[in-house]
Structures are given as structure tokens and as C-alpha cells.
Amino acid sequence: xxxxxxxxxxxxxxxxxxxxxxxxxxxxxxxxxxxxxxxxxxxxxxxxxxxxxxxxxxxxxxxxxxxxxxxxxxxxxxxxxxxxxxxxxxxxxxxxxxxxxxxxxxxxxxxxxxxxxxxxxxxxxxxxxxxxxxxxxxxxxxxxxxxxxxxxxxxxxxxxxxxxxxxxxxxxxxxxxxxxxxxxxxxxxxxxxxxxxxxxxxxxxxxxxxxxxxxxxxxxxxxxxxxxxxxxxxxxxxxxxxxxxxxxxxxxxxxxxxxxxxxxxxxxxxxxxxxxxxxxxxxxxxxxxxxxxxxxxxxxxxxxxxxxxxxxxxxxxxxxxxxx
Numbered sequence: 001x002x003x004x005x006x007x008x009x010x011x012x013x014x015x016x017x018x019x020x021x022x023x024x025x026x027x028x029x030x031x032x033x034x035x036x037x038x039x040x041x042x043x044x045x046x047x048x049x050x051x052x053x054x055x056x057x058x059x060x061x062x063x064x065x066x067x068x069x070x071x072x073x074x075x076x077x078x079x080x081x082x083x084x085x086x087x088x089x090x091x092x093x094x095x096x097x098x099x100x101x102x103x104x105x106x107x108x109x110x111x112x113x114x115x116x117x118x119x120x121x122x123x124x125x126x127x128x129x130x131x132x133x134x135x136x137x138x139x140x141x142x143x144x145x146x147x148x149x150x151x152x153x154x155x156x157x158x159x160x161x162x163x164x165x166x167x168x169x170x171x172x173x174x175x176x177x178x179x180x181x182x183x184x185x186x187x188x189x190x191x192x193x194x195x196x197x198x199x200x201x202x203x204x205x206x207x208x209x210x211x212x213x214x215x216x217x218x219x220x221x222x223x224x225x226x227x228x229x230x231x232x233x234x235x236x237x238x239x240x241x242x243x244x245x246x247x248x249x250x251x252x253x254x255x256x257x258x259x260x261x262x263x264x265x266x267x268x269x270x271x272x273x274x275x276x277x278x279x280x281x282x283x284x285x286x287x288x289x290x291x292x293x294x295x296x297x298x299x300x301x302x303x304x305x306x307x308x309x310x311x312x313x314x315x316x317x318x319x320x321x322x323x324x
């Protein structure tokens with residue numbers, strides 16, 4: 001009995017020291033970029049804005065567009081966030097001068113991480129009575145999962161591949177991802193197989209399934225591929241279990257873009273020779289299904305667009321239209 005007691009005591013001490021190493025940052029702390037989407041207006045003009053906020057710094061990048069002009073006409077943003085104040089400089093492309101130029105400035109208050117309120121001005125000399133009112137609300141609800149309150153830690157091993165040149169960036173195999181809150185373990189993930197992670201890669205936090213709750217994706221690399229492709233592992237937040245689970249279908253599709261306004265997921269394939277495929281998906285229950293496919297071929301002057309309809313959990317082809 002006494003021996004058993006001492007064994008258990010030693011095991012508890014080992015666990016304590018292991019946890020202490022984790023809390024103090026044993027392993028590499030991951031960089032975090034949070035992608036948030038805002039809707040609202042500048043004066044009476046409706047806009048949609050996307051911001052990427054780097055947790056480790058006060059830097060923000062992003063873009064916005066006026067609804068009347070469409071998402072193809074984005075105006076790009078760069079700035080800072082500090083003590084709840086967001087300062088952004090916008091840049092638009094001047095087709096005559098063939099370059100980007102500063103076209104305006106935002107000064108916004110980030111209120112309870114739910115809204116951005118403030119003003120827009122054309123230049124720094126704009127009179128106070130010429131400022132335009134800006135009111136934006138966040139599409140995502142950060143109450144369930146707010147990355148600013150969490151610490152992400154990686155444990156990983158260096159990958160030795162004969163195909164990688166010595167001068168190339170080092171790659172590391174992901175072993176464990178731990179997420180802590182207030183120095184306490186909240187989630188731990190170990191199912192990474194043989195995926196490799198670039199040394200300075202950042203985790204991206206974003207609403208991937210358009211339910212208003214933040215999910216996250218872990219960037220991975222394929223150093224053995226000739227083009228050095230990269231992709232993501234996707235983790236979806238479950239509000240019932242209050243945890244995350246890898247989404248295997250998204251993982252298999254590797255690199256995807258997410259549009260919460262249109263509620264579409266985009267997969268792009270291009271061979272570099274003028275042959276391109278743009279596949280658009282929508283969420284149906286726990287999976288994404290094809291709704292539209294746009295194909296451009298090197299030797300075909302037409303754009304081939306095929307539409308699909310989701311019926312009984314399947315994508316059924318409706319028609320293909322050729323346009324110039």
C-alpha cells in the first residue's frame with residue numbers, strides 16, 4: 001500500500017511538472033490571426049468590411065466594398081488597433097496612374113468587440129463637419145469563443161526530408177496543439193498524422209460554416225510537392241459540446257475561401273496554363289455541396305458555368321451556360 005501511494009505521488013508530481021511546462025510556454029506559442037466581418041454603412045451607403053487582426057501586434061489589414069459596386073471592387077485597408085481604437089488607411093487602385101493611392105481614413109471605436117462606430121474622412125485635412133458617420137456591426141458572435149482570451153501552443157518535431165534543400169525554410173511535424181485560457185488547459189488536439197507546419201505559420205480564426213461562431217484553421221505544408229503547396233486543417237466549433245472537431249471534407253479539399261455574405265465556400269484549381277476551375281459550395285447540414293462551377297480553358301473563348309441544385313443532400317446538375 002505504501003509503495004502504491006509513493007508511485008501515485010510520483011505520477012502526480014510528474015503530471016504537475018508537465019503541466020507547469022505547458023503553462024509556462026513549453027513548446028512554441030502560435031501566431032493568431034482573427035478574420036472578422038462587419039456590415040453597416042458609411043453615411044447612407046451600405047458596405048461590407050473584412051478585417052484581419054493579428055493577436056501578437058496591433059496591426060490590422062483588410063478590405064471593404066460598397067454593396068452597390070459589388071465585392072469585385074474592394075478597397076484595401078491597413079492600420080492599427082490599440083485600447084479599443086481602430087485607425088485605418090484605405091487604398092484604391094487608380095486605373096489611369098496604374099497604382100494604388102490613399103483614398104480615405106477611418107477612425108473607429110471597437111465597442112465590446114461587437115461593433116465599429118466612428119467616422120470616415122477623405123484626407124487628413126477634412127473639416128469636422130465633412131466627416132462621414134460609420135456604423136458597423138460584427139457578423140460573428142465572440143461570446144462563445146474569443147481568440148483574444150486564449151493561448152495556442154504547438155509541440156512539434158523537425159521534419160527531415162531528402163527532397164528539401166538546406167536553404168529552404170524548415171518544416172516541422174505537428175504533434176500536439178494545446179489551447180489554454182488563463183493558463184489552464186481548455187482543449188488539446190493530437191490527430192495531426194504526418195502534416196507539416198512552416199516555422200512561422202499563423203493559425204487563422206474565422207467563421208467557416210457561417211453559423212456566427214468562430215472556428216479555426218491550421219496551415220500545413222507539403223514540402224515534398226514540387227510546387228511547395230500549402231493547405232489547412234479545419235476545426236469547426238460545436239456549440240453543443242463547446243469544443244472543436246476536425247472537418248474531414250474540408251481537410252481533403254485543402255485550400256478554401258469563405259464568404260459569409262454569400263454563404264459560399266470557394267475552391268480554386270489552376271494549372272498555370274490558363275485552365276482554371278472555380279467551384280462554389282454551400283453548407284448543407286454538416287457538409288458542403290457544389291452549387292456552381294465556373295470553368296475557363298486555354299483554348300476556349302467562352303466561360304463555362306454549370307449550376308447545381310441541392311436535393312436530398314446531393315448536388316444535382318441543372319444546366320451549363322457558355323458566355324463570352
